[in-house]
Amino acid sequence: MKNEIYDVTIIGGGPIGLFTAFYSGMRELKTKVIEYLPQVGGKVTYFYPEKILRDIGAIPGISGADLIKQLEEQASTFDPTMVFGERVDDLERAEDGTYILTSHNGEKHFTRTVILAIGHGTLGVKKLPVDGAEYFEGKNLYYAVDRVESFRGKHVLISGGGDSAIDWANRLEPIADKVTIVHRREAFSGHESSITEMNNSETHIKCSCYVSDVIGKERIDKVVLTHVDTGEKEVVEIDALLVNHGFNLDLGGIQNWGMTMNEGKVVTDAKMETSIPGIFAVGDIVTYPHRLTLIAGGLAEGPKALNSAKAYLDPEAEAMAMYSTHHKDFVEV
Numbered sequence: 001m002k003n004e005i006y007d008v009t010i011i012g013g014g015p016i017g018l019f020t021a022f023y024s025g026m027r028e029l030k031t032k033v034i035e036y037l038p039q040v041g042g043k044v045t046y047f048y049p050e051k052i053l054r055d056i057g058a059i060p061g062i063s064g065a066d067l068i069k070q071l072e073e074q075a076s077t078f079d080p081t082m083v084f085g086e087r088v089d090d091l092e093r094a095e096d097g098t099y100i101l102t103s104h105n106g107e108k109h110f111t112r113t114v115i116l117a118i119g120h121g122t123l124g125v126k127k128l129p130v131d132g133a134e135y136f137e138g139k140n141l142y143y144a145v146d147r148v149e150s151f152r153g154k155h156v157l158i159s160g161g162g163d164s165a166i167d168w169a170n171r172l173e174p175i176a177d178k179v180t181i182v183h184r185r186e187a188f189s190g191h192e193s194s195i196t197e198m199n200n201s202e203t204h205i206k207c208s209c210y211v212s213d214v215i216g217k218e219r220i221d222k223v224v225l226t227h228v229d230t231g232e233k234e235v236v237e238i239d240a241l242l243v244n245h246g247f248n249l250d251l252g253g254i255q256n257w258g259m260t261m262n263e264g265k266v267v268t269d270a271k272m273e274t275s276i277p278g279i280f281a282v283g284d285i286v287t288y289p290h291r292l293t294l295i296a297g298g299l300a301e302g303p304k305a306l307n308s309a310k311a312y313l314d315p316e317a318e319a320m321a322m323y324s325t326h327h328k329d330f331v332e333v
Contacts, residue, residue: 005098006032006081008309009111011088011254014042015295016283017117018071020302025078026321027310032081032109034088034101040075041068042119043247047144051167055294077329083109087122089253091279099278104252113309116266116274116281117302122252126245128159133214140219140240151240153177157223159211160244166190166198168242173201180204180236182211184228209234214241251285262287272305278312280305 008024010017013035024031039045041064044053048064056062062070086103091114093099101109125143127133133141145151145168152175158165161183167190173179181198186207188195198205206225212233213224220241225234251264260267260275265287272280282301284293291297303320310317324330 003108003110005110005112006030007111007313008032008113008115008306009034009099009101009109010080010115010117011101012042012117012119012283013037013040013082013084014117014119014283015044015067015071016119016298016302017042017115018068018075019299020115020117020282020306021075021080022071022077023303023306023321024309025080026324026327027306027317029306029310029313031078032083032111033075034083034086034103034109036085036087036122038084040072040082041065044068047125047164050145050148051171053295056296056299087252091254091257097278113278113280113312115272115302115305115309116254116279116285117283118251118254119284120247121254121285122250125243125247128211128214128241128243128245130211130214136214136216136220136241141214142240142242143244145242148172148175151176154239155180155237156240156242157182157211157236157238158242158244159183160246161185161188161190162244162246163190163194164246165242165244166194168244169203170194170197170201173198173203177239178202178204180206180238182206182209182225184208184210211241211243270304271308272301273308278309280308 007029009032010020011034013033021031021033044064045068051064052061054061088101088103090102099111099114151172154176155178156172156176158169158181169179169181181203208228209225211223212226214220215222222235222237266274266281266285268274268281268286268288272282274281282305283298307320
């Protein structure tokens with residue numbers, strides 16, 4: 001029913017939102033998930049389907065695509081309602097306490113509690129700031145890697161100095177003919193072990209310079225690198241250009257809901273409660289002291305938010321769900 005009221009509405013269908021939906025079912029709450037993209041997975045599906053993730057307990061390594069596939073299967077255990085292609089912007093509260101969420105297309109959703117799992121907001125990569133670069137998108141200018149094998153035997157130049165750029169340098173170096181990474185600064189900002197791995201590989205590292213121009217007709221044949229301090233230029237022949245400059249933060253109308261914010265993130269307490277009663281937040285959108293900025297940390301935040309939502313709806317409820325091994329749907333007969 002169009003005006004059906006849900007116990008919990010999770011905004012965001014990325015890894016954290018999916019696990020939160022599973023745990024919502026564990027707590028026997030009527031659950032809806034609203035995702036802006038046409039599929040689940042968020043940033044992982046969009047940018048890292050073949051990237052190997054290693055920061056989740058008991059999983060030595062798993063591709064982004066496989067992780068999302070398993071999380072989606074897990075989330076579907078209790079049949080939550082899934083809505084795609086909608087960006088939630090507006091929030092209002094009815095006299096009976098029900099929250100009314102309005103999407104960018106005018107659709108309305110009714111819920112007793114809300115859990116924000118929107119990551120950094122609507123996805124938008126920071127494009128290469130070079131005139132005419134957009135012409136080569138879909139040719140050999142990449143902002144994400146769909147197929148690692150497409151880089152085999154090529155000279156790949158990576159522009160960026162964070163975790164994503166370093167991880168792709170390490171992943172592509174064994175199969176590419178040559179990998180060059182270009183960074184504006186002298187120091188990289190990724191995980192120490194990843195930087196060490198890159199430094200010990202055959203990756204060509206060029207610091208204190210940036211891609212200032214691209215040269216080619218149908219594809220990029222060469223890039224111009226400019227030194228930050230001296231202005232000295234160098235022309236480098238390449239086969240592919242991979243740009244990892246991060247993402248643009250766009251929370252849309254959610255940033256106007258009146259929640260306490262700090263540097264573009266939603267402030268929560270240890271129970272994942274925001275400053276608005278009945279509104280909770282998890283994952284990369286959240287800030288609180290000593291937060292663990294790993295998927296593993298976000299996966300723990302989902303159940304914490306659900307327990308808080310359950311207590312908000314029913315103060316007499318148990319503080320947490322029973323272990324899954326004791327749940328009636330999982331007990332082996």
